[in-house]
Amino acid sequence: MLTIAKSAGCASSSCGSSAKPDEMDSAVWEKIKDHPCYSEEAHHYFARLHVAVAPACNIQCNYCNRKYDCANESRPGVVSEKLTPDQARRRVIAVANEVPQLSVLGIAGPGDACYDWKKTKATFERVAREIRDIKLCISTNGLALADHVAELADMNVDHVTITINMVDPEIGAKIYPWIFYNHRRHTGIDAARILHKRQMLGLEMLTARGILTKINSVMIPSVNDEHLIEVNKWVKERGAFLHNVMPLISDPAHGTHFGLTGQRGPTALELKTLQDRLEGGAKLMRHCRQCRADAVGLLGEDRGKEFTIDQISDEITYDASKREAYREVVARERGDHVVAKSEAVATVKAAGSSKSLLIAVATKGGGRINEHFGHTTEFQVYEASQRGISFIGHRKVEQYCLGGRGADATLDSIIAALKGIDIVLCAKIGDCPKDQLAEAGIRAMDVYGYGYIETAISALYAAEFGSEPLAATA
Template sequence: MAQLISLDTLATGGVEQMRSALEEGGCSSSSCGSSEGPADMAPEIWEKVKDHPCYSEEAHHYFARMHVAVAPACNIQCNYCNRKYDCANESRPGVVSEKLTPVQARRKVISVANSVPQFSVLGIAGPGDACYDWKKTRETFELIANDIPDVKLCLSTNGLSLPDRVDEIARMNIDHVTITINMVDPEIGTKIYPWIFYQNRRWTGLEASRILHERQMLGLEMLVARNILVKVNSVMIPGINDEHLIEVNRVVKGKGAFLHNIMPLISDPAHGTHFGLTGQRGPRAAELKALQDRLSDGTKLMRHCRQCRADAVGLLGEDRGQEFTMDQVAEEVTYDPSLRETYREVVAQERGEHMNQRRAADAALADMTSEAPVLVAVATKGGGRINQHFGHAREFQVYEVGASGISFVGHRKSETYCEGGWGEDATLDGIIATLEGVDAVLCAKVGDCPRDAMRAAGIVVSDEYAHDWIEAGITGWYAASLGTEIRQTA
């Protein structure tokens, strides 16, 4: 039997231990089914998304992304954006600690690839617009593709300059592109975009929104025609475009977008954005989920987005960017593929076991008599397991469980209970508010005080399923809550 090896060990670079585990045998990726894709997805599409943490909810348990901030110039102004603000602890699009040249980006990417075995995707998401600041974007991708040919390349754009770059994007094998589309009605766009810069002049008002809309639609159609996967990001702004996003979804789905990501507006006066300073609120978690649920009839939705910084590094639930600032990166770096290659081999085995656990959970839940589905939050460090202390969690992943199965519905960010810095009681009140509508929290460990306080607020916290697969733990808790015994399957 192969020795048991955790993804925590993999992530810290236990290469020899990983290899030893592989040499001793164990389930192969084919026998465990990890090479299988979803039933509703063509094999060639699955091959593109299976290791991309943004395009596959399943992949985000295992694989990491990296953004390099090489494209500072932007050609539109959004009322929710202010790229001048920076805080090392702030996770928000457009925020960076340092801007890079393409040559600096190459050094940084190789350093990350040598240190972070989960690294699978390199993206350029600003801090401006990747397609407008195209020369730097193109040079960066060319340098990286030469050194690390197996890394996936993707970019994010507002779409205004996108049609001018599609042919080059296709030639460079950039097969994932994200477009931020917040409206398909230019009238609504006037409330979101003060101006755009197009054809060497600044446009405002309805004309600006009309041009932006037409260019976004053209870019989307051109990408789909070239078999490039498109993810559409939409910012949910209550009272402005929240209801309109239903029409946005219908239009982009009709034009072939692969994935739609409805993101909550981040609105804090401290960020200095127009919306933040004028009191425009963001949606509550329950409002966001309600809108996503209205769009779930056949639409592929991204519910695991973390609205990353433009210099983010690591798994989606973490950001290790401060470990790889340029003052910590060596002047001369050479790529060593061994860590990433060994990690992928072991992950193939882990994914196979995880897939089997999902199937077993679905089968067990189908046998249960239950009422309405409930929400369960999980504290996890990644790897698809319940493996984080309640007091250390900076976010909780939320799942819906019922007789029809288990589905991921989103994540809720929170202050860490053990490290909040402004009083544990106040921090716990914030966590309780964050977990609105959640019935239970599953974690690796929890103290008596927070457990009792959460129970008083109507939320059960359990560490009984520590280090179980997420689906197995949720199924076990749900069966216990119903007083049902889980039928064992072969």
């Protein structure tokens, strides 16, 4: 039996324990405090690495086409190079040596981590022997999950993501053409019924073991969008820690069945509306970036091109110094951020207004407004209301400023992506894009550059709905 020793971890002061929410169990906080996918707060500070060691898959999804060598695409199932377990070990060490924010190693395919189990297990064995404090997690469709729960627990894998898009096999038959189970292919409702039973069994077994589960669900308009309310109930009853509802990606260029048959994905407003309806059920994750199966870095960025296997020495060794130093810095920063966020939420609630603001923020991480408008490729979106300040999602955009100049067509697409946003906050913005955003009814400002996001939002909200009106520009 394989046993990977639990990390002794770092002292609580060096891991940012001061950021623990009052209502959260301490044992749960220890598991999620530096996991960027399981904690919205942690995603500002910590990075993940996916290694593409598991290409084989046992189901076919109508939204998936696992292409390779697509370095400019950012979607699940896509990788630039498949790795052996030994190559994956080298890549993890290379990233850990150069990306101090790294805290999590995940295996998310490009097929299924549980179906291609020997490679998944071998990779975890090799990495855990050398980097003992890295968190290990997998993503799976759940069909083969129950067969490996005991081994996952033995390896101290305490985070598992399961993609569950249905609990009604008739709806499942519209999403999954076939599955491969017990040495044969099943199709239609029969396939969906088997998949559903296996997914629920795997989830229940993980909950019984105390392993945290995140449920990913792809929102497919007119197929399972309304049904996801029922999915949310089922997974909550079976102990899921988070439910992540993601938009369908259905560009025909990707060659998926849904893309080629014209099935559209949801708009940002449709996604938010469904997520809002799910409040009160299983806890929602809203900061997902639908990462590639070989993603590297903070959520929202991908540094994979820096760590292709041809750039990494066969003799590479792990150096923990950068990661250890970074965690000391983060501990102090997170403590300050928590205090600032608490004060900001109190300010917003004290305004006593029933109105809300949607604010898009250009950020490179750290919970600060620290990205130039022209350099960002996504905006993080926050809502300020009488309930406080909440992160509600992100809007991906094309980079506006390339080679020192902005492109009008790109700005038009950014404005379209920011539909419904009231205010844009960034570290710097030029007069031209600011004026064009204003013409579209979006105020953009850089006066809060490099400050905490929540502090700026609270000042804007108080000025807008408190005793002093907010100026048209800043």
